[in-house]
Amino acid sequence: MSTQSLYPVSPELAGSTKLNDEQYRKMYQESIVNPEGFWREHGQRISWFKDFTKVRKTSFDDHNLFIKWFYDGTLNASYNCLDRHLEKRGDQTAIIWEGDDASEQRTLTYTELHTEVCRFANALKSQGVRRGDVVTIYMPMVPEAAVAMLACARIGAIHSVIFGGFSPDSIASRVNDGQSKVIITADEGVRGGRVIPLKANIDTALESPDVTTIEKVIVLKRTGNEAVKHVEGRDIWWHDLMALSSEHCEAREMDAEDPLFILYTSGSTGKPKGVLHTTGGYMVYASMTHEYVFDYRDVEVYWCTADVGWITGHSYMVYGPLANGATILMHEGVPNYPGPSRLAEMIDRHKVNILYTAPTLIRALMAQGKEHFDQLDGSTLRIMGSVGEPINPEAWRWYYEVVGKSRCPIVDTWWQTETGGCLITPLPGATDLKPGSATRPFFGVQPALVDNLGNLIEGPGEGNLVLLDSWPGQMRSVYGDHERFVLTYFKTFRGMYFTGDGAKRDEDGYYWITGRVDDVINVSGHRLGTAEIESALVAHPDVAEAAVVGYPHDIKGQGIYAYVTLNQGVEQTEELRQQLRQWVRNEIGALASPDLVQWAPGLPKTRSGKIMRRFLRKIAADEVGALGDSSTLADPSVLDSLIDTRLNRA
Numbered sequence: 135m136s137t138q139s140l141y142p143v144s145p146e147l148a149g150s151t152k153l154n155d156e157q158y159r160k161m162y163q164e165s166i167v168n169p170e171g172f173w174r175e176h177g178q179r180i181s182w183f184k185d186f187t188k189v190r191k192t193s194f195d196d197h198n199l200f201i202k203w204f205y206d207g208t209l210n211a212s213y214n215c216l217d218r219h220l221e222k223r224g225d226q227t228a229i230i231w232e233g234d235d236a237s238e239q240r241t242l243t244y245t246e247l248h249t250e251v252c253r254f255a256n257a258l259k260s261q262g263v264r265r266g267d268v269v270t271i272y273m274p275m276v277p278e279a280a281v282a283m284l285a286c287a288r289i290g291a292i293h294s295v296i297f298g299g300f301s302p303d304s305i306a307s308r309v310n311d312g313q314s315k316v317i318i319t320a321d322e323g324v325r326g327g328r329v330i331p332l333k334a335n336i337d338t339a340l341e342s343p344d345v346t347t348i349e350k351v352i353v354l355k356r357t358g359n360e361a362v363k364h365v366e367g368r369d370i371w372w373h374d375l376m377a378l379s380s381e382h383c384e385a386r387e388m389d390a391e392d393p394l395f396i397l398y399t400s401g402s403t404g405k406p407k408g409v410l411h412t413t414g415g416y417m418v419y420a421s422m423t424h425e426y427v428f429d430y431r432d433v434e435v436y437w438c439t440a441d442v443g444w445i446t447g448h449s450y451m452v453y454g455p456l457a458n459g460a461t462i463l464m465h466e467g468v469p470n471y472p473g474p475s476r477l478a479e480m481i482d483r484h485k486v487n488i489l490y491t492a493p494t495l496i497r498a499l500m501a502q503g504k505e506h507f508d509q510l511d512g513s514t515l516r517i518m519g520s521v522g523e524p525i526n527p528e529a530w531r532w533y534y535e536v537v538g539k540s541r542c543p544i545v546d547t548w549w550q551t552e553t554g555g556c557l558i559t560p561l562p563g564a565t566d567l568k569p570g571s572a573t574r575p576f577f578g579v580q581p582a583l584v585d586n587l588g589n590l591i592e593g594p595g596e597g598n599l600v601l602l603d604s605w606p607g608q609m610r611s612v613y614g615d616h617e618r619f620v621l622t623y624f625k626t627f628r629g630m631y632f633t634g635d636g637a638k639r640d641e642d643g644y645y646w647i648t649g650r651v652d653d654v655i656n657v658s659g660h661r662l663g664t665a666e667i668e669s670a671l672v673a674h675p676d677v678a679e680a681a682v683v684g685y686p687h688d689i690k691g692q693g694i695y696a697y698v699t700l701n702q703g704v705e706q707t708e709e710l711r712q713q714l715r716q717w718v719r720n721e722i723g724a725l726a727s728p729d730l731v732q733w734a735p736g737l738p739k740t741r742s743g744k745i746m747r748r749f750l751r752k753i754a755a756d757e758v759g760a761l762g763d764s765s766t767l768a769d770p771s772v773l774d775s776l777i778d779t780r781l782n783r784a
């Protein structure tokens with residue numbers, strides 16, 4: 135093994151975790167050679183109402199695609215997260231909550247969480263929500279967000295959580311796609327000292343003529359701002375409903391392949407797609423990965439800093455840890471507000487054992503200086519995770535040394551909304567670490583690299599990252615558009631699931647994710663389609679054409695760089711530039727607002743009119759020395775003009 139920048143399993147760690155290297159290899163081998171037997175055994179980790187006899191039926195053939203797991207079993211996800219723990223850990227804390235303002239603290243035991251979920255499940259029923267209905271959740275990071283999700287699961291409704299940073303337009307299109315009848319929200323959210331007008335955004339979204347299905351809006355009182363609108367007959371207070379609802383609600387018996395939730399995510403084309411996850415396989419996979427990837431031990435305090443609006447919040451804040459009976463820490467705000475020492479303070483205050491966060495936060499903290507961690511005791515911290523984007527080795531080392539005091543292994547977990555749980559990741563105590571590498575596959579996962587023609591690349595090399603066989607947490611469909619599911623993931627390379635990522639494999643078989651190879655960019659760990667941002671820009675009356683690319687950004691990983699061609703006669707002013715940034719913010723959300731807007735009199739196009747993005751990416755990255763062959767461009771001179779006026783110069 136190349137020793138350059140290798141962090142071998144430390145002698146203190148070896149033998150103290152669930153698995154060592156040899157055990158990992160043995161289990162992995164078994165999971166590939168005998169998947170039936172492997173998953174038959176591990177499928178038992180969750181509670182089934184009716185046990186499954188059929189383990190799996192899967193094929194990635196695009197003409198005959200099926201993905202089914204544990205498919206004759208029945209279960210309930212909320213039962214698995216709550217009821218089954220009550221006897222042993224009813225009094226154990228399930229959720230520790232800390233407000234944006236640290237003076238606000240709450241805890242809920244498993245018994246209390248169970249009661250809240252049952253009550254709210256009855257509340258949903260009283261509003262006409264039935265099995266199979268889609269319920270939209272647009273909530274701040276408060277325990278009620280988890281209550282709402284689990285209550286849906288309890289009665290067999292499908293939740294669709296929308297991240298609180300999305301704009302009314304984005305809400306409208308998602309609500310409409312899911313034909314949702316009920317929305318659960320709060321008057322306002324609080325994040326980093328700022329108020330987020332959640333209910334006002336919902337009100338605006340519901341004014342859209344496209345949204346015709348919503349009958350009820352359930353509103354949690356979070357800030358109590360009196361100015362928040364209340365629409366008679368449509369809006370109902372959460373607390374009023376809860377007061378009327380009984381705390382007894384049986385968990386509904388669901389089929390393993392019944393939908394559990396939809397979560398919208400960006401792709402390289404069109405509108406965000408509703409990624410559909412089902413119940414049995416997802417629960418097995420989320421709970422199993424949570425246990426092994428974080429080496430989770432009974433009654434440890436586990437803190438995932440992701441928002442519930444993302445898949446990480448679903449699998450590793452709610453379903454995985456709660457299915458394992460963990461004590462989760464939930465934070466309303468951001469871990470570097472009001473200052474860079476907030477993260478350290480929270481680790482010590484709540485005696486956090488496992489921390490799971492994103493590279494963008496690490497880089498932001500790094501920029502503010504390690505002295506903010508001088509006061510960190512951190513003696514409880516044992517395992518640290520990273521997710522959402524490639525972690526650069528420099529940030530990895532900082533995380534390892536400053537936050538983990540060179541004691542805690544880092545699990546750099548690669549996965550996607552589509553995969554439901556971690557697919558490529560180190561396991562603590564089993565995997566020697568290399569900063570920047572997500573290392574090796576989890577059990578049952580068969581990654582491979584292919585060239586652009588789909589030929590498998592053997593040994594060390596670089597290519598498109600694909601998966602050769604199914605795993606239980608895999609998405610089952612795009613909600614309402616199964617064709618798009620097949621087309622997006624299984625047509626590029628026949629018989630394989632295409633991830634959209636590129637990767638390298640080194641001589642030790644370790645994977646290094648190099649980033650997206652499609653037109654998806656990753657801004658602060660948030661996934662965005664450049665096509666969505668472009669279509670928002672061209673919807674502006676002054677814009678003729680737009681092309682959006684990512685460029686390297688010190689903190690965010692990637693920033694958003696927009697090339698904009700204005701309509702004839704429109705003046706290129708700084709004011710208009712600001713207006714366009716605000717425009718995208720309104721159309722999609724603040725997360726999609728371009729960092730840089732360059733005026734482009736023309737865009738580099740082929741003679742057939744296709745925009746050649748590779749040039750635009752290079753100019754945005756300030757790599758103008760090596761643009762490559764431009765002879766296929768209709769008008770190569772547009773490049774010179776774009777280079778001359780580029781905005782991101784070293």
Ligand code: WTA
Nearest residue numbers: 521522523524546547548549550551647661
């Ligand atoms: C990227 C987030 C490198 C990748 C769970 C993937 C990563 C996309 C890593 C999915 C990682 C996620 N190293 N890249 N450890 N984790 N990615 O759907 O490009 O929001 O395809 O899921 O994030 O983003 P999503």
